[in-house]
Amino acid sequence: MSLQATTQRGAPRWWEGDLVHDFIRSPLALVAAASTLLIVAAAMGAGLIAPYDSNDPASANVIDARLPPGSSGMTGNYYLLGTDPQGRDMLSAILFGTRMSLMVGASSVLLAALIGIVLGLVCGYFRGLLDAVIMRIADVQLSFPAILIALLIDGITRTVVDRATHDRLAIPVLVVAIAASFWVQYARTVRGLVLVERGKEYVLAAMVTGVSPLRIIASHIRPNVMGSVLVIATINLALAILTEATLSFVGVGVPPTQPSLGSLVRIGNEFLFSGDWWISIGPGAMLVALCLSVNLLADWLRDALNPRLSNG
């Protein structure tokens, strides 16, 4: 809809914009984008490309447990990245694990952005007592490391609900816990931008012509703060994936029955001393590759959207 409108006004089409121009000229961004895309595609297509279905217990052959990479098992299966203690194919487990990590990471970033944007818009536009209270809470929360907050929320929820309920709710709880530890950044940034936008003519004009406050917030101011939100969201995606992996690693995240990158490393950690390094190094390497690609992409996006920062 909006794309059509711009084209009709004769404005540059999206592929002629600065963003695309910058992108094609930056080799690092291209590499980062390519590897991010590759990992995301492989993870999303795990059901199609993984040699075995890790979520299906029948695919595990205990007889093939803890085989090193590149070996063929007693069952005649070939394992490119080896197998885990239950005889699951590591390559398949990594692909399914990446899918889980990406889904948890992306959902928590979306939820955090949603909470942060709404609170930031409302606080910045209406100010007053609500603003004071929410921003004070944000200040306090900011003085605690995000990972600690996610850990405590997740851990306390675990103790509150019984085990069966928890296993069913583990992933939503994890998403909420990570989102709750990241919303502050969005809220503060959006609020700051709203304070600036509020004084501009187009907002004043909308106010004078009697547009309702909610409409001003949602359709006049919001589009102008989304650029910064996008940058924070990209940076946060890598952080959220790392947080999920860390929580799953210490044993309070994704339940062991559904592999994520963190819980796979955790399984491997127990067998490190037998010299079975591939069980934790494989998923670990995938985690690093994913986070590094997303981080590089985020760096480039920040510089491209905000040229003032690029020399900093």
Add this chain to the structure above:
Amino acid sequence: MATFVLQRLSQALFVLLAAALASFVLLRYVGDPVNNMVGQAASLADREAMRHALGLDQPVILQFAQLLRDVATGDLGVSYRFGIPVSKLLMERLPATLELSVCAMLIATLLGVPLGVWTALHRHSVVSHIVLAASLIGVALPTFLIGIILILVFSVWLGWLPSFGRGTTVALGHSWTTGLLTVSGLKALVLPSLTLGLFQMTLIMRLVRAEMLEVLRTDYIKFARARGLPEATINYDHALRNTLIPVITVIGLQFGNIFAFSIVVETVFQWPGLGLLVIQSIQFADVPLLASYLVLIAMGFALINLAVDLLYVAIDPRVRADTMLARTAS
């Protein structure tokens, strides 16, 4: 200045109250405390007596007041899992975590500051570029993976260093056990503190480098050079000293992060500190322990933040001026 301190103090108090409230809700409403303490065979009258003895028949406000009194006197209840007072458990575990955290911070500072200075002074050398690129990868490596790689290389493959526990510890005074005085204790400390310190080191290094480059561009450095002062005096006496002001603040603030990530490191290395205790108490639903940890950690963070804020004001007169201006403007 006085208002600034008061404002910070009130914020710290607010955090503490919120943590106390959260732990109160946890203690009071998660499970039935009476059920957790009496056996299966207890009669209804026994339960009622227990309820009365614990003060659970009193109004909620009074119960909360009682909790605050208990916390203030160091009475944090009894752990469900260990059956001994929580305060005793926490005090037993605190030295391990503190020694680990302080060592990690020392490693991060003692390596990070010189590396930062060196890469700033030799900006165009190949080594600087390599160090900077390595630090980028260091940022992307999650803490637990660093730990696993270090264990794999130094314990499993080379067999040089132990990979779990604290080694032999020595009692110091009444309640402090230290691993710093025995060879096995020191050896056990190397890998965990390196793991915990590595990320902070890259952070400090990059910060020192950026600040140093900034300072080296200023007029007073050019003037010092024009006066013909020796290069070493300019670099270390003039530049480095002014670089360190923000660095000290960041080091202070990073203590909070170190504390949080010590949970991860303690899990990797089975280090018998507070973090490992908390992870285990989450898995065993040990509510009193978790509730006390909440209060303890809020207290720790309130103290750290207060100290850093005050330090900042004490070191940098500009902040004082800024807060004054902000106050008169609003």
